[in-house]
Amino acid sequence: xxxxxxxxxxxxxxxxxxxxxxxxxxxxxxxxxxxxxxxxxxxxxxxxxxxxxxxxxxxxxxxxxxxxxxxxxxxxxxxxxxxxxxxxxxxxxxxxxxxxxxxxxxxxxxxxxxxxxxxxxxxxxxxxxxxxxxxxxxxxxxxxxxxxxxxxxxxxxxxxxxxxxxxxxxxxxxxxxxxxxxxxxxxxxxxxxxxxxxxxxxxxxxxxxxxxxxxxxxxxxxxxxxxxxxxxxxxxxxxxxxxxxxxxxxxxxxxxxxxxxxxxxxx
Numbered sequence: 313x314x315x316x317x318x319x320x321x322x323x324x325x326x327x328x329x330x331x332x333x334x335x336x337x338x339x340x341x342x343x344x345x346x347x348x349x350x351x352x353x354x355x356x357x358x359x360x361x362x363x364x365x366x367x368x369x370x371x372x373x374x375x376x377x378x379x380x381x382x383x384x385x386x387x388x389x390x391x392x393x394x395x396x397x398x399x400x401x402x403x404x405x406x407x408x409x410x411x412x413x414x415x416x417x418x419x420x421x422x423x424x425x426x427x428x429x430x431x432x433x434x435x436x437x438x439x440x441x442x443x444x445x446x447x448x449x450x451x452x453x454x455x456x457x458x459x460x461x462x463x464x465x466x467x468x469x470x471x472x473x474x475x476x477x478x479x480x481x482x483x484x485x486x487x488x489x490x491x492x493x494x495x496x497x498x499x500x501x502x503x504x505x506x507x508x509x510x511x512x513x514x515x516x517x518x519x520x521x522x523x524x525x526x527x528x529x530x531x532x533x534x535x536x537x538x539x540x541x542x543x544x545x546x547x548x549x550x551x552x553x554x555x556x557x558x559x560x561x562x563x564x565x566x567x568x569x570x571x572x573x574x575x576x577x578x579x
Contacts, residue, residue, distance in 0.1 A: 318533060323543055329547070330364070332482050337436060357518075383402045405464070409513075437568075448561040467489060470487070481510070482503055
């Protein structure tokens with residue numbers, strides 16, 4: 313039963329993490345829908361998130377290596393001009409990360425305590441649906457090198473909204489990037505480049521909880537993490553195709569239906 317339980321949780325994590333539909337929102341919904349303690353495994357939440365982290369790290373491995381080389385090349389190499397674009401890109405990612413980092417530290421505990429009812433979750437899905445619908449026809453003209461520090465700040469402020477449970481991080485950041493006139497491919501890339509510092513920081517804050525894992529759960533946890541890793545990889549590929557084809561409105565309809573379901577079923 314443990315294996316089945318964590319495979320199911322890994323599937324939910326893997327499907328919902330990259331998609332603009334809020335993985336945390338789905339976990340909370342399933343928890344209330346089935347009235348089970350199955351979704352209360354905070355240790356597994358960290359481990360499954362790590363599985364998704366590894367999948368997205370693998371997808372963007374070449375981009376990350378290039379950014380690392382450019383960042384340190386600009387600092388330590390005398391011929392720094394060829395590294396400038398990559399260095400500035402990293403600096404803008406840092407600027408975008410600062411607002412949500414501050415908001416998370418100051419408000420995360422309060423929000424987890426007070427924003428955990430289904431009505432708020434319904435409005436969160438409704439908000440996500442509205443945002444995705446607004447940008448349905450936006451294509452953008454900016455490349456990655458054209459992102460300004462103003463854009464980075466705007467995107468970072470948008471990301472602060474995602475600390476409210478049920479509001480999709482990837483969806484909100486993607487919307488912010490599109491509103492800043494980034495091309496779809498570049499908006500998707502910036503969204504997931506920004507995923508790494510935020511996800512890593514979140515896991516780092518919770519990693520001390522892993523000391524309480526029971527030895528008997530190590531193998532089920534590993535299997536669940538592996539499922540999350542594999543499913544996240546394919547889920548991202550699906551998202552990538554949808555964004556490139558300008559079909560984000562499909563997720564808008566899904567989030568709208570989910571919000572209506574919550575308002576009707578849990579009225």
